[in-house]
Amino acid sequence: MPHRTVYFNGRFVPETEARVSIFDSALMYGDMAFEMTRTYARRPFKLREHLHRLYGSLRLLEIDCGLSLAEMERITLETLELNLPGEAADVDWQIMHDVSRGPLDVYRTAFPEGLRPTISVNCWPLITHMGGFAPKYASGVHLVIPAQQALPAHLVDPKAKTRSRLHYQMANLQAARMGAGRWPVLLDPDGFLAEGPGWNLFLVKDGELLTPEPRNILLGVSRATTIELAGKLGIRVHEVNLGRYEALCADEIFCTATTYALVHATTFEGQPIGNGGPGPIFCRLLDAWKQLVGIDFVVQARSYAERLPAWESQTP
Ligand SMILES: Cc1ncc(COP(=O)(O)O)c(C=O)c1O
Structure with a gap:
């Protein structure tokens, strides 16, 4: 059974534990930038180009995700590394970045740890997408x-x-x-x-x-x-x-x-x-x-x- 790992709000957690709040601006407004990159031979293809587009989208949405592009790149490569052993060596991956403003301010009392952007970097084997x-x-x-x-x-x-x-x-x-x-x-x-x-x-x-x-x-x-x-x-x-x-x-x-x-x-x-x-x-x-x-x-x-x-x- 595959155990995929996701980067979620500063931590690497099991995919099943990465949950976006019902109060998130992404859910309320569709207020979230994202990217979809894929690997070829398990190496991300044009990751930098995708990340530049992600940071362009974030600028337009006026979201400061708190990570530099280089940090996001490092996190992305680390997420991929953590997941590669879960599939055969010839399996390529989708890498998804999702970044929202985080929960809306009006719900701040539900977040005693404070409000911050929601950031997820996850990987999914392309067997499903490309097989279909x-x-x-x-x-x-x-x-x-x-x-x-x-x-x-x-x-x-x-x-x-x-x-x-x-x-x-x-x-x-x-x-x-x-x-x-x-x-x-x-x-x-x-x-x-x-x-x-x-x-x-x-x-x-x-x-x-x-x-x-x-x-x-x-x-x-x-x-x-x-x-x-x-x-x-x-x-x-x-x-x-x-x-x-x-x-x-x-x-x-x-x-x-x-x-x-x-x-x-x-x-x-x-x-x-x-x-x-x-x-x-x-x-x-x-x-x-x-x-x-x-x-x-x-x-x-x-x-x-x-x-x-x-x-x-x-x-x-
Ligand atoms: C609306 C739209 N146009 C074009 C594309 C193709 O972009 P890319 O080649 O970067 O995957 C996408 C990709 O998701 C898209 O959502």
């Missing part, structure tokens, strides 16, 4: 446009990664009503494609990459990595306003995110993209990603899928 995701590397995903729109930066800046995510959940629910396994692409208030609830969007047209300009989106670490790799492969990238028209006329479409890196779309609003399979530019980028991280994460995900039922049956 594995078939999508072959099948691709179906993108649809839900009624729910993205929040524009002049209302709530999406560059901050926060737990205030009701609009993403609404988009997920609406997409699910449009058909099983549909993934929503949110439009911004001007009708341009923004992003998905946990991923960034790329189109391919005439051998070049097009991706929504950064105004109304989260600046994904995987998006930046993909742009960087495209540069190395000599593929031109344009950050521009994109609409339904551009998506429907695209040769290829794909999505990027930390857990799975990139996955191709087979349809957009019910219409096939290219020949419905992974396109040539996508395949070049996928290979470049695998080389960069030193792991064939598609093969890895397949192996996790096979082991997932046994892994879950060990878990209480």
